[in-house]
Amino acid sequence: MSTTSPRTDPRVLRTRQLIRDAFIDLLEEIQLEKITVNRITERATINRVTFYLHYRDIPEMIEKLADDMIGEIHAIVVGIQNQSRSIDMDWSILVKMLEHIADNSKFYKVMLASQRIPVFNDRLMKLFVDLITSRSENQTDFPSTLPMAVPKDIAIWYGSSAFIGTIVCWLREDMPYTPLFLAKQLSLLFHIQQDTNLLIDPE
Amino acid sequence: MSTTSPRTDPRVLRTRQLIRDAFIDLLEEIQLEKITVNRITERATINRVTFYLHYRDIPEMIEKLADDMIGEIHAIVVGIQNQSRSIDMDWSILVKMLEHIADNSKFYKVMLASQRIPVFNDRLMKLFVDLITSRSENQTDFPSTLPMAVPKDIAIWYGSSAFIGTIVCWLREDMPYTPLFLAKQLSLLFHIQQDTNLLIDPE
DNA sequence: AACCTAATAGACACACTGTAGTATAATAAG
């Protein structure tokens, strides 16, 4: 994303970090609607015009911030997928994800839990949907016939929403459980759903 | 909420309806950030100052709109809870809820699915959390011991998020299933989770 | 040292906000 080679000027990185920190800071204090470019640059101790050298406006800046953070999670996912193809691949992914969120809890809390940034939620949702979809496709040991059959897309909506929603609640309550414990519970709840139901394709 | 006796002046109701319709209309077309009082009143064919006679600003207006709509859902819930105390009480509630959402799909789609309004999501979430919480308390036929035990709060987070998230996805895809069918699937997925797990209290 | 580029400073036109004062029409109360 933005951590690639073409951007090496330390001044640019410094400014972006200042803007990011100022924004997250403000997001903890005031409503998103009340946050202005004025306030951000004032808090970041940079010139207002400098902001426009990096982002067109606040929504675009938010999008870029989301890009970066989702990029980091994505790197975790593909990293684990490459290093181990074992049965509990998705389990390790979940733990690493929650640890990453815990490490950046201030960021995630405002972007996801306190002042909700829809773009950010969307990106995470897509990530989970893709993950669960590919997981169910690679799954050959599927229970074939059961009394109840839930359309695949509904089951995926259900599972993905449940994951993200639970993480959001966990962040809101200031992470009362360890990432490892929560990952265990989520895994438990999710696999019950997956294994008990026959997922049928909508077509 | 606002449908009570003290407010009978038809002019007030008319103005509020105009504002509401204009807002939902705009929300379908442009980003929430770009919506101004100017645009709303222009679209509503009312004077800009009139807006301020009803709401302090746009966030407050959104909050009031959410109040009204959540009030309607709440009325559905308590209505059914009073008329029937049967085993499938929560099932009837779910169907009626989804039917209500389908009836007001334009409103729900923008407020919940396309342009996310966090306040609205929060209210719905609280409603579901309360519903599931009271449901699990009144449940005497609980499975007592099972190999896995998930803390009650996590299970409630999981279930509530799953419900709302699934409804949101359903709205985004323009309701590809009937309310009745979706209610059935949600009920299925949810009861598997509830009945298979021993929910333990955090204390 | 010379060169490039980021960041700053000040200014500008423009849009939106929030509030004030006044006027008009409809409703409610006597």
Place this chain on the structure above:
DNA sequence: CTTATTATACTACAGTGTGTCTATTAGGTT
């Protein structure tokens, strides 16, 4: 029927935020 109240309309204005421009300073790279 008359009067008080309420909702809305219209105009105006000061304050603030936006986005852009130009010229200048400072930092980093070679």
